[in-house]
Amino acid sequence: MISPTTSPGLFLTTTMTDPRTVKKSLDKDAFLQLLVTQLQNQDPMNPSDASEMAAQLAQFSSVEQLTQLNDAVASQELSLREATLLSKTSLAASLIGRSVVTEGDDVVVPTSGQAQVRVNVGTGGGTATLRLLDSSGNEVASRDLGSVAGGLQTLTLPGDLPAGTYRYELKVTGAKGAEVPVVTFTMGTVDGVSFKNGQIVLRIGSLEVPMDDLSEIEPKPAQP
Numbered sequence: 001m002i003s004p005t006t007s008p009g010l011f012l013t014t015t016m017t018d019p020r021t022v023k024k025s026l027d028k029d030a031f032l033q034l035l036v037t038q039l040q041n042q043d044p045m046n047p048s049d050a051s052e053m054a055a056q057l058a059q060f061s062s063v064e065q066l067t068q069l070n071d072a073v074a075s076q077e078l079s080l081r082e083a084t085l086l087s088k089t090s091l092a093a094s095l096i097g098r099s100v101v102t103e104g105d106d107v108v109v110p111t112s113g114q115a116q117v118r119v120n121v122g123t124g125g126g127t128a129t130l131r132l133l134d135s136s137g138n139e140v141a142s143r144d145l146g147s148v149a150g151g152l153q154t155l156t157l158p159g160d161l162p163a164g165t166y167r168y169e170l171k172v173t174g175a176k177g178a179e180v181p182v183v184t185f186t187m188g189t190v191d192g193v194s195f196k197n198g199q200i201v202l203r204i205g206s207l208e209v210p211m212d213d214l215s216e217i218e219p220k221p222a223q224p
Helices: 028-040 050-094
Strands: 099-103 106-109 116-121 126-133 139-148 151-156 164-173 182-189 192-196 199-204 207-210 214-217
Touching (some): 050 199, 099 199, 106 182, 116 164, 139 151, 182 199, 182 207
Antiparallel strands (some): 099 214, 106 164, 116 151, 126 139, 126 164, 199 207
8 A cells, every 4th residue: 555655845835915914005115116017017019108107106206295294294293292291391380389270169268267269250240159069069058258349359258167178159149139140260379280191280289270271370479
């Protein structure tokens, strides 16, 4: 009985190409290589149309210029973002120890002394009522503040409020009983800076406020 044998050197090797790795677009070198191959293998009796090839070259040149332009714009945008972040970081560091006003409705009532809030009351003003709310939205305290004028102003709150960090609401009723619009702000002294979720955050006591919400920066206190 004759057994089948395999002779050395007679192996048949098959190379499979993953279709996912096949190039789907031509870069400059591949395009030029394809063009040269086309010229080398064209029929001498029926050469390629020179004007058509020139049009293809012009089209490819335009696409390459647009690609270079896009790369340049992307690089410029990255440099601009880095410069902006550096500028914001420098500004944030300079705010430590400064009093600032930001968008929001938070207030810190100290254990001694009186808290202040920054508000913008609609034209005419009226009679104001303050409400302090905890983190769950429950009312902790309510006080009548009497008459307040219209416009941007800082209000000093009553000294008998419970110490803590709260959200506050200010309801202002006009002379004819209509509710007057009020815009509230958060104010305090910056005692630290941190980075969270890609943005600069100012620490104001127990509060953390995005720097992008900054509304006012109080002047530096006069040096003695």
